[in-house]
Amino acid sequence: MDGSRPFWEKDVTVAVANVHMHYRVPSTRAAPGGRAAGVGRAVRKVVGSQPKVLVRALAGVSLAAYRGESIGIIGTNGSGKSTLLRVIAGLERPSRGEVVAETSPVLLGVNAALVPDLSGEQNVRLGCLAMGLSPERTEEVLPDVVDLAGIGDAVYLPMRTYSSGMGARLRFAIAAAANPRILLIDEALSTGDAAFKERSERRMDELRANAGTVFIVNHAAQVIEEMCTRAIWLDRGRVVLDGPAEETARRYRLWAWKVSKGEQDAADTLLKETIAESSPSSVKFAATAQRGSPVRHARRH
Numbered sequence: 001m002d003g004s005r006p007f008w009e010k011d012v013t014v015a016v017a018n019v020h021m022h023y024r025v026p027s028t029r030a031a032p033g034g035r036a037a038g039v040g041r042a043v044r045k046v047v048g049s050q051p052k053v054l055v056r057a058l059a060g061v062s063l064a065a066y067r068g069e070s071i072g073i074i075g076t077n078g079s080g081k082s083t084l085l086r087v088i089a090g091l092e093r094p095s096r097g098e099v100v101a102e103t104s105p106v107l108l109g110v111n112a113a114l115v116p117d118l119s120g121e122q123n124v125r126l127g128c129l130a131m132g133l134s135p136e137r138t139e140e141v142l143p144d145v146v147d148l149a150g151i152g153d154a155v156y157l158p159m160r161t162y163s164s165g166m167g168a169r170l171r172f173a174i175a176a177a178a179n180p181r182i183l184l185i186d187e188a189l190s191t192g193d194a195a196f197k198e199r200s201e202r203r204m205d206e207l208r209a210n211a212g213t214v215f216i217v218n219h220a221a222q223v224i225e226e227m228c229t230r231a232i233w234l235d236r237g238r239v240v241l242d243g244p245a246e247e248t249a250r251r252y253r254l255w256a257w258k259v260s261k262g263e264q265d266a267a268d269t270l271l272k273e274t275i276a277e278s279s280p281s282s283v284k285f286a287a288t289a290q291r292g293s294p295v296r297h298a299r300r301h
């Protein structure tokens with residue numbers, strides 16, 4: 001990677017600079033120790049408090065996203081994918097590091113807050129208004145959203161009666177209606193059928209063509225390969241590989257295959273080799289930048 005090339009305001013939509021995310025989480029695991037520790041445990045049992053452990057969800061992630069990119073994020077359970085999206089969306093503040101986004105990203109999560117007792121149609125209205133569309137614009141886009149979701153007359157039924165795939169389709173259609181410049185999608189597309197996949201791919205292409213950036217979290221390397229131009233493989237909160245979607249997906253698949261065959265040593269070696277071979281991104285802000293302010297002095301090293 002170019003050691004000093006600055007990237008300019010007009011190209012960058014999101015910059016993530018050395019982001020760490022730590023959580024302190026109560027653990028019921030018995031701590032080793034002698035009698036004193038045993039007494040401590042007994043006391044905690046009575047008062048109900050538990051010792052806390054540190055979980056490192058992200059351990060120094062840096063990346064710069066450009067206009068027109070669709071970036072897949074892959075990795076095993078707990079590798080930090082959703083945390084990264086939440087941090088980019090501004091829902092959580094990193095423990096360390098900085099995130100700057102050109103405009104407010106829209107996060108489309110599997111648990112996007114829709115109301116189960118309302119119909120799909122009512123939820124579309126609610127979702128559009130919540131994303132800042134005017135009531136008039138909401139009515140205008142309603143038919144397109146319903147069309148993109150493609151769930152037929154079920155759109156008039158309460159959302160609690162939907163299958164997970166139907167709910168995911170509706171959420172995607174609602175998020176896409178806002179025409180966000182930065183769209184973050186957490187798993188939502190993996191449950192759709194072939195027709196929906198094609199429609200959602202087309203809609204994502206439109207969003208990207210509209211000078212936007214789309215981030216997609218998915219376990220399936222194939223989905224990432226088909227939908228993204230670039231992919232980032234995360235493992236234990238670190239970037240293993242950040243490159244063209246096809247190459248990253250191929251490497252990740254090979255690693256996952258070795259793990260599934262019980263070849264843990266070979267998988268570990270592949271992981272280490274991949275990290276060693278890849279040139280890590282390092283994004284720095286020359287001036288103190290804040291979320292929502294344009295990227296002015298960021299440099300990728």
Ligand SMILES: Nc1ncnc2c1ncn2[C@@H]1O[C@H](COP(=O)(O)OP(=O)(O)OP(=O)(O)O)[C@@H](O)[C@H]1O
Nearest residue numbers: 023025055056057076077078079080081082083084
């Ligand atoms: N709010 C939280 N409080 C405590 N720990 C958390 C929290 N959110 C995430 N974690 C932990 O951070 C790590 C990364 O979680 P994250 O959900 O980002 O992983 P993921 O790659 O999206 O996983 P999955 O593929 O299973 O959805 C995990 O160990 C998880 O337990």
